[in-house]
Amino acid sequence: MATVTTPRRAPGGAGVMPDTPGWARWANDHRKWLFAAPAMAFVAALIVIPLGWTAWLSLTDAEGSVRAESEFVGFQNYLDVLSDTDRFWPAVGRTAGFTLVALLFEVVLGMAIALLLWRPFKGQKWVRVAILMPLVATPVAVGMMWRLIFDPNIGLANQVLGWVGIGPQPWLAGQHSALPTTIFIDVWQWTPMVVLILLAGLSSLSEEPQEAARIDGASTWQRFRHVTLPLLMPTVIVAILLRGIDALKTFDILYATKGRGGGSFHEVETLNVYAYGLSFDYNEYGVSSTVLILFFLIIIGSMWALTARRKEAKR
Amino acid sequence: MKASPAYRVFRVVALVVVVLSLVTPLLWMIAASFKTNVDIYDTGKALVFSPTLDNYATVLKQSHYVQFIGNSLWVAFAATVLSLLLGVPAAYSMSRFNMKKSALVVLMARVIPGVSLLVPWYYVFSNLQLVGGFTVLILSHMFVSLPLIVYIMMGFFDGLPEELEEAALVDGLTHIGAFRRITLPLSVPGIATAGILSFIFSWNNFMFALVLSGADTKTLPVAIFDFVGYASIDWGGLMAAATVVTLPIMVIALFVQKYVVSGLTAGATKG
Numbered sequence A: 001m002a003t004v005t006t007p008r009r010a011p012g013g014a015g016v017m018p019d020t021p022g023w024a025r026w027a028n029d030h031r032k033w034l035f036a037a038p039a040m041a042f043v044a045a046l047i048v049i050p051l052g053w054t055a056w057l058s059l060t061d062a063e064g065s066v067r068a069e070s071e072f073v074g075f076q077n078y079l080d081v082l083s084d085t086d087r088f089w090p091a092v093g094r095t096a097g098f099t100l101v102a103l104l105f106e107v108v109l110g111m112a113i114a115l116l117l118w119r120p121f122k123g124q125k126w127v128r129v130a131i132l133m134p135l136v137a138t139p140v141a142v143g144m145m146w147r148l149i150f151d152p153n154i155g156l157a158n159q160v161l162g163w164v165g166i167g168p169q170p171w172l173a174g175q176h177s178a179l180p181t182t183i184f185i186d187v188w189q190w191t192p193m194v195v196l197i198l199l200a201g202l203s204s205l206s207e208e209p210q211e212a213a214r215i216d217g218a219s220t221w222q223r224f225r226h227v228t229l230p231l232l233m234p235t236v237i238v239a240i241l242l243r244g245i246d247a248l249k250t251f252d253i254l255y256a257t258k259g260r261g262g263g264s265f266h267e268v269e270t271l272n273v274y275a276y277g278l279s280f281d282y283n284e285y286g287v288s289s290t291v292l293i294l295f296f297l298i299i300i301g302s303m304w305a306l307t308a309r310r311k312e313a314k315r
Numbered sequence B: 001m002k003a004s005p006a007y008r009v010f011r012v013v014a015l016v017v018v019v020l021s022l023v024t025p026l027l028w029m030i031a032a033s034f035k036t037n038v039d040i041y042d043t044g045k046a047l048v049f050s051p052t053l054d055n056y057a058t059v060l061k062q063s064h065y066v067q068f069i070g071n072s073l074w075v076a077f078a079a080t081v082l083s084l085l086l087g088v089p090a091a092y093s094m095s096r097f098n099m100k101k102s103a104l105v106v107l108m109a110r111v112i113p114g115v116s117l118l119v120p121w122y123y124v125f126s127n128l129q130l131v132g133g134f135t136v137l138i139l140s141h142m143f144v145s146l147p148l149i150v151y152i153m154m155g156f157f158d159g160l161p162e163e164l165e166e167a168a169l170v171d172g173l174t175h176i177g178a179f180r181r182i183t184l185p186l187s188v189p190g191i192a193t194a195g196i197l198s199f200i201f202s203w204n205n206f207m208f209a210l211v212l213s214g215a216d217t218k219t220l221p222v223a224i225f226d227f228v229g230y231a232s233i234d235w236g237g238l239m240a241a242a243t244v245v246t247l248p249i250m251v252i253a254l255f256v257q258k259y260v261v262s263g264l265t266a267g268a269t270k271g
Helices: A022-029 A031-057 A076-082 A088-118 A124-136 A139-149 A156-163 A178-203 A208-215 A220-248 A252-258 A271-280 A285-314 B005-033 B037-041 B054-062 B065-096 B100-108 B115-127 B134-158 B163-170 B175-186 B188-204 B207-212 B220-227 B235-255 B257-264
Strands: none
Touching (some): A022 A031, A031 A285, A031 B100, A031 B115, A031 B134, A076 A285, A088 A124, A088 A178, A088 A271, A124 B235, A124 B257, A139 A156, A139 A178, A139 B005, A139 B220, A139 B235, A178 A220, A178 A252, A178 B005, A178 B257, A208 A220, A220 A285, A252 A271, A271 A285, A271 B115, A285 B115, B037 B235, B054 B065, B054 B235, B065 B100, B065 B134, B065 B175, B065 B188, B065 B220, B065 B235, B100 B134, B115 B134, B115 B207, B134 B188, B134 B207, B163 B175, B188 B257, B207 B220, B220 B235, B235 B257
């Protein structure tokens, strides 16, 4: 039936000509899944199945070689890990501390810088370029860069402290100063991300509420506190969400500055660094999978809590 | 209303402080890459020194860095192109047919810790004798690129009016034809944004290459560690290596600033 005199509507809906070959018509009808399927298949093969596998490994005593036999041990690994006050809980504490402190500084500084940049001024373009630079720099290289700057003997940081009369600090080399120093590096690299997100949010706000508050005689601080901030809150929460996920998973700068195991005293060993070490330094696949599943649950839990807050803020 | 003079002065000072604190460390790294190790150790020569190219000679000649630059370029390029091929149509479907659950599955990849996938990948790919090859590196970097591209392109397609496609259907194009001839050409800015971001993230990626690359397929972020010894660090070489990784990406970002910013902030302000 190739020659139809009265064009009828093909199953593909509008636009499908009667002389369209069958396969094209089929493709047109199934375009929804035809377009989505390759990406979904990739995600299933490389993410969903491996994640399921990790969940399975967490219930076994797999260790040594990936080819070695392993036995099902039920929730034994979970009991071991959750009662491990030597490595696991300190790592949880460091992960939480790193993320919360870094986020606090990044959001406060990011908000301040975004407000500075909000209204146009001469040279704004160059400030924006400067803000972009840390953001696109390779994290491992950034770690190495700060390693030189924070070197206790030859680093710029101690030189600068010397000029203002403060004695040299151990920075990354100190058992207690290493984690705060890595937080500083994270804040340096990622505050610009928060600035960009908040600027995008600020520029989408309408001028009217600002104008109305100004006419009512509100001070700059009052306008920020009672007009700008509430309107911007959903964007602030997106910034916290995006930054928080990445901060929880920080690996590159910790590995670059302190090496394996987060240093000789595990002083910057977060959950991600701990899980990496268990997997690829000690080949404890079962235990590392347990840590990873718990880590994953922590991430999902924090995300879920934040998304709930965002819905509240939008109301 | 004009800002008060006091605020304007404060703003200039504050902005100068912000710019200096962001840029100085990077300039310090670049400066150190042109110093001899003796000059790096001499705190008196912090700013005044006689520049040398020795560190770059070390990096480029002795350490196979040219090969590693090629590796990084190839992996980032291939991962980006393949992710665009898979991700752009998927994002289109997810946007037009409102496939929220499928989108959520793809976007979960941004949340999952990479280590939790590395063990199963390592297992499968070492059984297939692929660990250390480019295939597995490119696939692993797609794990970073694909969700990013889907995320950015979904936002882009959401903002592209459907009426244009409907007009094309009336003019006799099929749905796929309308996507190919109308939607895709209009999406070039979005695809550029997604592609650039994906390239940067893949270029900067460290963890996957750390586990999955071999001596010949090392990417630059892994190769940097060649300059960190157990006993001592070749600071000059290390800073030159760090500059070789970072500078190209910063220069690219400078030229395509608009795209990088719109990619990084994609979806941040919509519901």
